[in-house]
Amino acid sequence: MICVLLVLSVLASAWHYYKHLTPFGASPLVQLFRLVDVANIPTFFATSSDLGCAAVLAVLAKLKKEQSDRFYRHWAFLSAIFFYIALDETASIHELSILPLRHALGAGGIFYYTWIVLAIPLAMAVVLSYLRLVKSLPRKHQILVFAAGAIYLGGSLAGEMISGYAVSRQFNYWRTINALFSTLEEFCELAGTSLFLCVLLDYLKEQGTTLEIRPE
Numbered sequence: 001m002i003c004v005l006l007v008l009s010v011l012a013s014a015w016h017y018y019k020h021l022t023p024f025g026a027s028p029l030v031q032l033f034r035l036v037d038v039a040n041i042p043t044f045f046a047t048s049s050d051l052g053c054a055a056v057l058a059v060l061a062k063l064k065k066e067q068s069d070r071f072y073r074h075w076a077f078l079s080a081i082f083f084y085i086a087l088d089e090t091a092s093i094h095e096l097s098i099l100p101l102r103h104a105l106g107a108g109g110i111f112y113y114t115w116i117v118l119a120i121p122l123a124m125a126v127v128l129s130y131l132r133l134v135k136s137l138p139r140k141h142q143i144l145v146f147a148a149g150a151i152y153l154g155g156s157l158a159g160e161m162i163s164g165y166a167v168s169r170q171f172n173y174w175r176t177i178n179a180l181f182s183t184l185e186e187f188c189e190l191a192g193t194s195l196f197l198c199v200l201l202d203y204l205k206e207q208g209t210t211l212e213i214r215p216e
Contacts, residue, residue: 035186036179042186043089049193050086054079056200063209071133081126094119112164116157123153141203148196155188
């Protein structure tokens with residue numbers, strides 16, 4: 001499904017530039033599939049994946065609490081984080097900090113989208129605080145969790161930095177570079193979240209619990 005969205009997004013972006021439209025003048029059909037746009041099919045999929053992670057993490061938190069596991073609060077807090085990410089995916093809350101921080105810091109270049117100034121230390125704090133929990137998981141889940149995190153954070157932060165640099169400097173082909181790396185960023189976020197959701201479901205299954213949706 002993620003690959004389908006990526007292909008549709010690339011085709012939509014190619015059509016967008018072929019028609020010599022501005023980034024803010026894309027047709028409704030193009031905007032419906034582009035990963036870099038909001039309130040469209042990719043946004044729905046991304047929000048659903050985030051909410052899915054939040055739900056499974058909440059189930060794991062409840063299960064771990066019943067088992068008197070020392071990390072149950074970690075699972076619960078991570079569930080809350082993914083609920084916020086889902087909310088932010090829809091409402092773009094993080095973008096509210098961009099202009100105030102840019103003016104306050106005089107930021108540009110790779111920090112043009114200044115929300116990453118806050119995101120980087122917060123992400124590092126979360127990663128460091130969850131190392132013990134991840135190390136307590138089975139080996140295969142450890143590897144997959146680290147892979148999902150690297151894909152999500154690496155794509156998100158690196159993509160935003162390169163896009164910000166291109167927009168800030170506005171050198172030749174900056175619109176194309178911005179579109180390319182913005183699409184890559186969104187794809188990595190989708191891929192990382194989807195992989196993490198699969199890991200959570202597999203881990204939950206190994207704990208002797210499965211989630212089922214049954215029609216009434």
